[in-house]
Structure formats: structure tokens, C-alpha cells
Amino acid sequence: MSALRKALDWGKLAPLRLRAKTVADGVYAGSHRSRRRGAGIEFGGQRSYVPGDDLRFIDRHALLRHGTLLVRQFETETDRTLCLLIDASLSMSYRGEQAPGAKYAYAALIAAALCKIAVGAGDRVSLDWFGGERTVELATAGGREAFERVVGALETAQPSADLKSDLPAMERAVARVERRAGRGSTVVVLSDLLDLPEGAEVAIGSLGARGKTLTVARILDPTEVDFPFTGPLHLRALEGEARVETDAAVARPQYLAALEAQAQRWSERLLSRGGSLVLLSSADDPVKAVRKVLDSVGGLI
Amino acid sequence: MSFLVAAALGVGLFVAIPIAAHLLRRGRARERDFPPTALVPAARSVARERATLEDRWLLAIRALLIACLAVIGATPFVQCSRLSLNRSAGASVAFALVVDDSHSMRARAGDGSVRFERALGAARELLASAREGDAIAIVLAGKPARLALAATTDLNAARRALADLGETDRSTDLEGAVSLARTSVASVPHRDKRVVLLSDLAGGALSEGQPPLWTPVPELATPLENCAIFGAERRGRRVLAHVACTSPAAAAGRAVSLLGDKSGTLAPLAARGGIQELGLDVDPKLEHPELSLNGGDALKGDDQCPLAAESAALGVLVSADVSNASAETGGPPVLEQAVGALEASAALHPIAILPDDVNEYRNNALLLLDDPGGITPEARSALTRFVERGGVAVAFLGPRVEQTPLGATLEPFVHGAVHWEAKATGDVNAASLAWLGPEASSLQDLKLRGRAGLSTTDLLGGRILATFGDAQPFLAKRELGRGALFTVALPTSVEHGNFPLRPAFLALLDYFLDEARTRRGAAQSVAGSEWTFPLGANVSIEGPRGTLAVHERARTLGNAQKSATPTLAGRYTLRIDDKPEERVVTVDPTEITTLPQKPPGGGDVARASANLGSVDASPELGFVALALLFLELGLRVFRRVTRERLAPRAALRS
Numbered sequence: 001m002s003a004l005r006k007a008l009d010w011g012k013l014a015p016l017r018l019r020a021k022t023v024a025d026g027v028y029a030g031s032h033r034s035r036r037r038g039a040g041i042e043f044g045g046q047r048s049y050v051p052g053d054d055l056r057f058i059d060r061h062a063l064l065r066h067g068t069l070l071v072r073q074f075e076t077e078t079d080r081t082l083c084l085l086i087d088a089s090l091s092m093s094y095r096g097e098q099a100p101g102a103k104y105a106y107a108a109l110i111a112a113a114l115c116k117i118a119v120g121a122g123d124r125v126s127l128d129w130f131g132g133e134r135t136v137e138l139a140t141a142g143g144r145e146a147f148e149r150v151v152g153a154l155e156t157a158q159p160s161a162d163l164k165s166d167l168p169a170m171e172r173a174v175a176r177v178e179r180r181a182g183r184g185s186t187v188v189v190l191s192d193l194l195d196l197p198e199g200a201e202v203a204i205g206s207l208g209a210r211g212k213t214l215t216v217a218r219i220l221d222p223t224e225v226d227f228p229f230t231g232p233l234h235l236r237a238l239e240g241e242a243r244v245e246t247d248a249a250v251a252r253p254q255y256l257a258a259l260e261a262q263a264q265r266w267s268e269r270l271l272s273r274g275g276s277l278v279l280l281s282s283a284d285d286p287v288k289a290v291r292k293v294l295d296s297v298g299g300l301i
Numbered sequence: 302m303s304f305l306v307a308a309a310l311g312v313g314l315f316v317a318i319p320i321a322a323h324l325l326r327r328g329r330a331r332e333r334d335f336p337p338t339a340l341v342p343a344a345r346s347v348a349r350e351r352a353t354l355e356d357r358w359l360l361a362i363r364a365l366l367i368a369c370l371a372v373i374g375a376t377p378f379v380q381c382s383r384l385s386l387n388r389s390a391g392a393s394v395a396f397a398l399v400v401d402d403s404h405s406m407r408a409r410a411g412d413g414s415v416r417f418e419r420a421l422g423a424a425r426e427l428l429a430s431a432r433e434g435d436a437i438a439i440v441l442a443g444k445p446a447r448l449a450l451a452a453t454t455d456l457n458a459a460r461r462a463l464a465d466l467g468e469t470d471r472s473t474d475l476e477g478a479v480s481l482a483r484t485s486v487a488s489v490p491h492r493d494k495r496v497v498l499l500s501d502l503a504g505g506a507l508s509e510g511q512p513p514l515w516t517p518v519p520e521l522a523t524p525l526e527n528c529a530i531f532g533a534e535r536r537g538r539r540v541l542a543h544v545a546c547t548s549p550a551a552a553a554g555r556a557v558s559l560l561g562d563k564s565g566t567l568a569p570l571a572a573r574g575g576i577q578e579l580g581l582d583v584d585p586k587l588e589h590p591e592l593s594l595n596g597g598d599a600l601k602g603d604d605q606c607p608l609a610a611e612s613a614a615l616g617v618l619v620s621a622d623v624s625n626a627s628a629e630t631g632g633p634p635v636l637e638q639a640v641g642a643l644e645a646s647a648a649l650h651p652i653a654i655l656p657d658d659v660n661e662y663r664n665n666a667l668l669l670l671d672d673p674g675g676i677t678p679e680a681r682s683a684l685t686r687f688v689e690r691g692g693v694a695v696a697f698l699g700p701r702v703e704q705t706p707l708g709a710t711l712e713p714f715v716h717g718a719v720h721w722e723a724k725a726t727g728d729v730n731a732a733s734l735a736w737l738g739p740e741a742s743s744l745q746d747l748k749l750r751g752r753a754g755l756s757t758t759d760l761l762g763g764r765i766l767a768t769f770g771d772a773q774p775f776l777a778k779r780e781l782g783r784g785a786l787f788t789v790a791l792p793t794s795v796e797h798g799n800f801p802l803r804p805a806f807l808a809l810l811d812y813f814l815d816e817a818r819t820r821r822g823a824a825q826s827v828a829g830s831e832w833t834f835p836l837g838a839n840v841s842i843e844g845p846r847g848t849l850a851v852h853e854r855a856r857t858l859g860n861a862q863k864s865a866t867p868t869l870a871g872r873y874t875l876r877i878d879d880k881p882e883e884r885v886v887t888v889d890p891t892e893i894t895t896l897p898q899k900p901p902g903g904g905d906v907a908r909a910s911a912n913l914g915s916v917d918a919s920p921e922l923g924f925v926a927l928a929l930l931f932l933e934l935g936l937r938v939f940r941r942v943t944r945e946r947l948a949p950r951a952a953l954r955s
Contacts, residue, residue, distance in 0.1 A: 094334060224336065235334075235341055236333070236338060244341045250344040258342075
């Protein structure tokens, strides 16, 4: 791996801290109400009693008047943990001619912006990685300091490592996130979903279990989205040993079809686990991209 | 070459750029990173195939385009080897093309090309550079010099005239050709006149004059080594071969032999230049014998020479009384001595009596009768047929004209009795004999013992060519068939006068020999010599290259005749009134022995010629470059359309 490739191409996305704040400011941010009903102040409605419900919340007035067991529900403001899982494999360092920066740089911007929004809403944030060098996992924390630490970690990390055949490394990263994310947490995975090992869909999809909200943001370079090449091509993957000699005109439709099929497969897998897939291009407006992620998360009030 | 020319031509080196680019592209596409490579299908064969086929066309077009641009850049300075006419202020030019079509032009030059073809090519190039309004004359320098095309502004006519020219074995008449060329362009109104000499310059001296001579192809005059057999005569069982060589080097180690001769006898050449004679024994049974010169030289065509079936020498029958017509000092009769002196190669056959059979006249062209004492009917018939077939018979009448035996007459010369006039005037009317030349005056004041009186005879339609001072006929001529009969009123014996001692006698004999040679047609002649035939004769000639055309022409003395001019050496078969005859045409030895001379004017003319040869090809090259540009654009469009159409198909295939 050359030294040139190791130096991340931030392009127009630097400096990350300022850009993240700008993006976060562009997104409507505020406190988000928890959909979780339980002990609280504001009445949230009634529902039928099921065994196991707390007897303190049985609506005795309704029982006396109608003879039906109902349980009173209340809404309460809760803090939610935002768990960021960043793909820092080598393929994320790619930057095409039309992109403002490398895919990792774009992912870092989106992550920092989400972090800013979450911290601003009083939520706590954790940061984990799969792949990469000089990566620092950050435990769940909140407040301004947490944002600074996340930005620092994002800036320090370098995309590296070939995960193509390293499923255990990915499973370890997923396990860390699972430990940190409790019920009601939001897990946002930022990755290009390329050159991942067999079984990565299962591992990442498992993050949507146990009351967690999972959103996978797939970040591709515009070149990867459009395949704008012409003439004879000789392509080489950044991870793995894949090399292809082809003709652009012949390969383009087949490539786009394969890319769409892959996205469809991921989407179906995530959907089955309660998660969702957001498709992003590193040439997209970061503000809109963050909104898409927030919409997918469903946390935007 | 100036710096500008070098720099412009240096642009041509950029041809290497598209070639290098092509090789790089053709070899392998540049490898590039692309993370989702695993999702890209391979289509290697399609990519390679297209890159190879299409790029070759593009490569050729781009390379040509760069080369065109380089040449366009250098064109104002580059001298093209094509000949062209330089014009002063763009004015029209009148030029005479002197094309040498002699035998020596059939030789190959140092680079292997035939001189005549080089000359014709140069003439075509010059003609191609001519414009409307230019006057062109074409003169041929083969002997005799001929005007192939009088000065004309019709360029198409000039092209047609050039296309009709062909190689010949004629000798060279450069002097006449140049004179003819200068005359041909003298009358045209053009101010700029030139004479272009396309010759090996192996001929007569070139005279200075106007317009000046330009020799645009000086390499034609490069000396060559050559030997040729220019004549082969049969003398009994021997063959006499005449060989000419340009130099001792050309003759060294070479020999003459008879083709088909089983004995394999060789007659080696002496190692010297010039003319030499060689003798060989010939097998009488050999049909159509042919001599051959071994070894090789610049001109293979003249290394063989056919041998005439019979003697090539002029056959002369002489009937003279040795006792009366001989000189006091002895030896053969005066008539024989005189003929031998005039025609050394003539085959003299003294006869005592006239042949009764026409076949005995075979191989002879001239019959000289001195003081005939009458001709018998049989001999008359044979003589008549001999003359009708082209023979020439001359009767020098003497005192025996009055002693003709019974049944014998002097026909077919004259009809009726001829009287011998013992006392007669001794002058011949020189004015009547002026056609003979200055020797005619030598027949004044002759010492004669008598003369034949022809005034009372019937000349049988003959014409009187000369008279005595008293207007009596001295010389009469009668045409008979293809031949002629001459009657001279004086004998050749010195006992009867001093007529045979006068120069005019020899001049007369020479005239008779010439007539015999012309009418009979020598069995061997030089290429370019004319053969004449009577107007009424049915003549067909087959030569080395097919049928030779026979034309009708008017002679200077008024009688129309048929004529043919063999221009190629070789064996010719003639049929004259269904009688076959064989003749051999050879090359002139001077064509071999004459070396090329220096072109007139030397280096100045050469430099002027070189300057005249520049051609600006910028417009043509510009058009070519433009066409190449459009071709590339078209190819690119075609390539795009084809790719879009083929892409789905290729995808399905892969």
C-alpha cells in the first residue's frame, strides 16, 4: 500500500469540525420524544391489560365504569444513545474525479454531523469501527466533550485493512456496538458495503435486534454510482485480488444491475431485522444526506 | 538543406507519438483503482478486438496527417525529382522534345532501367507540367531525324504522339534532330523557347545555337560496355561476322558462335574496341543460321544476328570480253576493276554468256554487259524476268552491236538495229548529265573511236537521261517491272576510247550500283533504311514484331512507289507478288562504337535543369491532410455509432 493511498483525501470536506457544525445547523434539530410509553408525566392513552403489566397503572375508573381492565400509559422524554459504526476499510479511501472527497471523509462528515445533532439533543454518542488504522473506539458519552472526542477520533483514523476475508474483525466490531447499545439506541452504520466479507449482512443486520434502531447508510463515490468510463478498462479492487479487464460500454449496464441487486439484498436483509438502508453519494449535499439518515432513523421530531 | 527544411521535416518525427500511443493502448489499458471491481463483468476479448481494429485505422490516419503536415512545412524548400518546366513570370513556353529512339537507347542504364523508357518518362513528366498555351514539338533522333509532332498547343495530341513512340534499332542523327527541333519551334510566337534533349548523346556533334539545349536526364549519357554483331555474311561455306565493341573491356573474353551448330566452334573476339571481322565455318544444312555473342553486356538484343539465307553482299554479274575490255597492264576487265573499287563487298561474278535460266540470276542484283553482241531469245526471257523482279541491267554498247547473230537482238534494252558510228563527236552534253554530279563535266573532249547510234532505235518507252553534244542519246533508261534497264552508247573497253578512264564512268557505275541496291533490296541493310517497291507490286512484310506496314509515297523523280522502313534489327520475310524473299536488318556499327559526348553547356545547364525541377505540392498535400482529418472524424462517428449498437449484443455474448 503506498503512502499516497494512506493519506486520506479529505478534499472539500475539510475541516471536519466546522463542516460538521455547518451541516448540523442546517438540519432541524431538537429534542425528540420517545415513543416508549411508561412512567411519566403526560398521559399517553390507554390499552388493554396484559398479564405482567404493572398493576399500579390499571385504570380503576374505567374498571368500575366499564368493567374492563385497561392500563394507563404515559409519555416521557428519554435520552437515546447514538451508536456510530464507521467502515474504515481501504475501499472507503477511494475518491473519484467528481467527488468532493474520499468516501471516508464524507462518512466522517455525516457521522460528526449526526454526533453534533445528538449531543445537541442531549443524547449520548458512541463510536466504533471496522477496519482502519489509528482508530479509537469511544465509549458512550454525552455533552460537548463527546462531540470533540468523536471529531478527533474521526480525524485521526485512516482507512486501511482488507476486510474481504476478515469476518471475525467485523463480528468483533459488531459485538462492541451491541454491548454499548441498549434498548432504544440508534445504530447508524456508515459504509460503502463493498468488499465486505461473506456474512457481513448477517452481522450488521443483527444490530437491529433488541429494540435498537438500525440504519445503514451506504456511501458510494459518484464514479461507483454512474460508472462513467469509456473504452477498454483495466480495473483493480482496493481490497481483495479482484482485477478485471473489460470494455466500459459493455460492462456498464451489467455493473449497474449488479450494484442495484446488491443494494436490494442489503435492504431486504436490514428490513427483516427492523433496519433500513439509506443510499448516499459522496457528491450529495451533506445536509440532505443527514436528513435522509435522520428520516430513516425516525428520530426527527 | 536549410535549417527550416530540417525543422519542417523534423516534425515528421512526431509520427512516433501516435504509434507509441497506439502500442500502449493496444498492449493493455491503464490499470485503475475501483473498489466495486468485483461487480464489473470482464469483457476482455471485445475490448482488445475493438482497440486493435479501430486504433489501427486511427493510427494510420494520424501518422499520415503528421507526415503531410511535415511535408507541407518543408515543401517550399524541397526539390522534387519530377521534371517540370520553369516559367518566367508564368508565361507560356514553347519546347521541342528531342527523343532519341536509336539503337543505343535500348541499352539499360546503370540502375537497370532502359534508357528509352527513362527518356519517355521524362518526356511525359515535362508534358504533364505543360499548361494550356504551351507549344510542344516532338522530334525523333533516330536516323533519319523525323518530326513526330509539329509544334502545337494541343496537349492531347502531344500525349498521343508520345504514346505512339517505340524503340527502334536506328542509328543516331542528333545533329539533324536538334536542327529540326530548333526549326520546329522557331516559327511559334512564344518568347520562351527550349529544346529538350532526351538522348544518350552518342551521335553527331551538338552545335551551339538558339534555343539552347537542355539535357534534363544526364544519366542517359553514362558510358556503357557493349558489343554487337552488326552483320553476318555468308561466303561459300564460311560466315563473315562483323562485330563492334565499345571498349577492350567489353570485348574481353567474348566469342562469336553459330546457334544450333553442333560443332560448337567459337570465334573469340580480340580484346579491343571498335570493329572487327571474324570468320566461322557454317554447315550448309543449317536452316536459318544465327550468330550469337556469348557473355553479357548492357544490351542483350544486339548479341545475336541472323544470317541471311544467301549472300548479303551485292551480287554483280559482269559480262566483258577479257581480251578486248582489259587494261593494257593486264588483270580483269576494266568494268570488273571499277566495280571492285566502288563496292568492295560486292560479289562479282564474271560470266561469258548471258544465262538462259532466270534462276542463275539469283543472288545478283546487277548485270553489267560490255559490248553485247546480241541477246538470244532464251537469254532475253531470263533477263527480262530478272529485271522484272527488281534487277538492274546495264548494256555498254560497242562495235559488236552490228554483229548480232541471227535471232539475237538487243532487246529488252533497245528495239531495232543499232549502228556503230566509227567517227563521232567526243563530247557528252554535261548539262544533260548534271544529275550525276560534278563528275559529269569529265565527259568533255572524249577520245573515242566510235559510239552506238541510238537515234534510230526504239527505246521501248525508255527515257533518255543524257545525250552527246550533238543530241544523240548517250544514256537511256527503261523501267521494267521492279527493275530497270540502262543503255549506254559507249563501251567500257579502253581500246575504243578513254570513256572508262574518266571519273564520270565511275560515277555512272556508282549510280547503277545504287539503283541495283535500292531496287533489288540488299539482303542485309541497316535499321532505318528504306525499302522501295514498284507501285503495282503486292508486298507484304513479316518482321521480328509482326507485319511491317508498307506505304505508298511519291518519289522525287515523279514516279510513285511503295516503301517500307524496317526499324528493328532481325530477319524479315517479304512476299513480293507472292515471291518469298528474306532480308536481314542489322544495327549500325557506329551506334556501338560512338561514345556519349558531354552535354552542351556543361554544369551550368545541369544546374539550370535542376532548378527547373522543383514542384510545389502544397495544395495537393493540403487536400490530403484535410481529407485525412475528415476521415478521422468520420471514423470516430462510425466508431461511436457502432459501439452503441454493439454494446447490448456484446453484453449478451459475454
